[in-house]
Structure formats: structure tokens, C-alpha cells
Amino acid sequence: MTSISEQKAAVLKQYEAYASVSAATAHEAMGRRGALDSAIKPIRHGMRVLGRAFTCRCDPNDNLTLHAALKMAQPGDVLVCDGGGFTEQGMFGDVMASCAVGRGLAGLVVDGGVRDSETISQIGFPVFSRAICIKGAVKETLGQLQIPVVVGGVLVAPGDLVIGDDDGVCVVPASEVGPLAIKCVEREAKETRFREALLAGKATWDMLNLDALLKAKGVASPFGS
Structure with a gap:
């Protein structure tokens, strides 16, 4: 029987497999699921986030619960x-x-607004938000912590894997983290080979066999038979 610490170590090892996986790759490999609303983006170009979700819910204009989450x-x-x-x-x-x-x-990752974006960037803490706003928040209402929440139109549970980069954020359910890692690595390798062929002069039309796609739709190829 494995201990709780051993279980956590195994989970962290699974997460490490995603170190070079982009949010878009995870989204595609997962059957185009898990992508948060496109408005939720990093506050500065080049930020990347990867880790397990610790969830919370805050009332509008109130960040007391977020302070509790920090602790x-x-x-x-x-x-x-x-x-x-x-x-x-x-x-x-x-x-x-x-x-x-x-x-x-x-x-x-917050479905709401943040501020002090320049200083946060200098500190080096990755923040992905729906907006940047200078207006402060109050500390009046303690909301829920470590419960399933909907952020950017996606259900996120505690322990789910969060991947974020310049393209946006993708969330992978904890139960799918292990199996999906293999698909993501394979997809990244395939796309690397694909890009190399394109840089060598191949056309996307031929690489994707789009003539066959048109033929299946009963549409003539623009390049003739």
C-alpha cells in the first residue's frame, strides 16, 4: 500500500511530463476539450504556468477567499x-x-481582473486573467475553497492539471493526466517532423492530403485531377 506522500510524488512525476507541452497541444490531444475562454490570457507575453489546481470562488469585488487560498x-x-x-x-x-x-x-488563473501587472511581471509570478483593472477589492466575504469551479467556461476540480502559455489556458482532468501525457508527447514529435518538412519546401496542401478531402466531399481539386 502506497503512502500519501508516495501518491503525491507519482502525481508530480506525471505533471513533469508536460514541461514542454503547450496548452494548444493538450487541448488538441484531449479531443479539443479543456480550453478556457480566449479572453483569459497571461498578463505579460512569455508567461507559462504548469501545476495542479487549487480552486476557490470569490464574490465580485472581494478577494478575501483568494487570501485564504494563498495560505x-x-x-x-x-x-x-x-x-x-x-x-x-x-x-x-x-x-x-x-x-x-x-x-x-x-x-x-482567475476569471476576473488583476492589477499591478508590471510589478507582478518583474516578480516573475505567472498570472492569467480575464482583465487588468486598477480598481481594488474588499475583504468581506469568505467563499468556498477546494471545490469544483467553472472558470472561463470550463469545470475545474481540485488537483486537475493546469497548462497556460501565450495562447491561453487548458485544464486536464486529474484522471486523464497520465494517459494524455503519452498522446501529447507523440503529437509534439509529429508536429516537429511536420514543421521540418514544411520548412524544407513541402506544402500544407500535400502534407494534409487535402485533395483527398475534397474528393470525399465531391468537390474538384483547384489543382486539377
Whole structure:
């Protein structure tokens, strides 16, 4: 019988397999599932986030629950906050980002607004949000923590894998992390070979066999028979 620490180590090892996997690759390999709304993007170009989800839900214009999440989350966790899509707030800023870095957290994904984007970028903490807004938040209502939340139109449960880069964010259910890793690695290798062939002069039309696609639809090829 494996211990809880051994189980956690096994999960972290699975996550490591995604170190070079893009959010788009995970989305495609998962049958085009898991992609958050395209409006949720990194606050600065080049940010990447990878880790297990620690979820919370905040009332609009209130970040008390997010402060609780900062204290409760474990190193390597990604805070995933349902902010109700409320953009006229800066519910997370440089002070909270400093705390997150000090506690070893991997990033924040929030369906809401944040502020202090320049300083957060300098601190080096990955933040993905729906908006950037200078308006502050209050600390009045304690919401729920470590429960399934809907962020960017996607259901996210505690422990799910979060992958984010310049293209956006993809969430992989914890139960699919292991099997999907193999598909992602295979897809990345295939696309590398594909790009090499294209750079050598091949056309996407031929590589994708689009003549056959048109023929199956009963449409004549623009290049003749």
C-alpha cells in the first residue's frame, strides 16, 4: 500500500511530463476539450504556468477567499479562482504575487481582473486573467475553497492539471493526466517532423492530403485531377 506522500510524488512525476507541452497541444490531444475562454490570457507575453489546481470562488469585488487560498495552497499549486467573470476589479496584485512566490506557488488563473501587472511581471509570478483593472477589492466575504469551479467556461476540480502559455489556458482532468501525457508527447514529435518538412519546401496542401478531402466531399481539386 502506497503512502500519501508516495501518491503525491507519482502525481508530480506525471505533471513533469508536460514541461514542454503547450496548452494548444493538450487541448488538441484531449479531443479539443479543456480550453478556457480566449479572453483569459497571461498578463505579460512569455508567461507559462504548469501545476495542479487549487480552486476557490470569490464574490465580485472581494478577494478575501483568494487570501485564504494563498495560505492554504501547497508549493507547485496553481490558484484557480472563479471571480464570476467580473472584470472591474483588481482582485490580485503585486503584494499577493510576492506572497505566492514566497510560498512556492506555480501561478494564478482567475476569471476576473488583476492589477499591478508590471510589478507582478518583474516578480516573475505567472498570472492569467480575464482583465487588468486598477480598481481594488474588499475583504468581506469568505467563499468556498477546494471545490469544483467553472472558470472561463470550463469545470475545474481540485488537483486537475493546469497548462497556460501565450495562447491561453487548458485544464486536464486529474484522471486523464497520465494517459494524455503519452498522446501529447507523440503529437509534439509529429508536429516537429511536420514543421521540418514544411520548412524544407513541402506544402500544407500535400502534407494534409487535402485533395483527398475534397474528393470525399465531391468537390474538384483547384489543382486539377
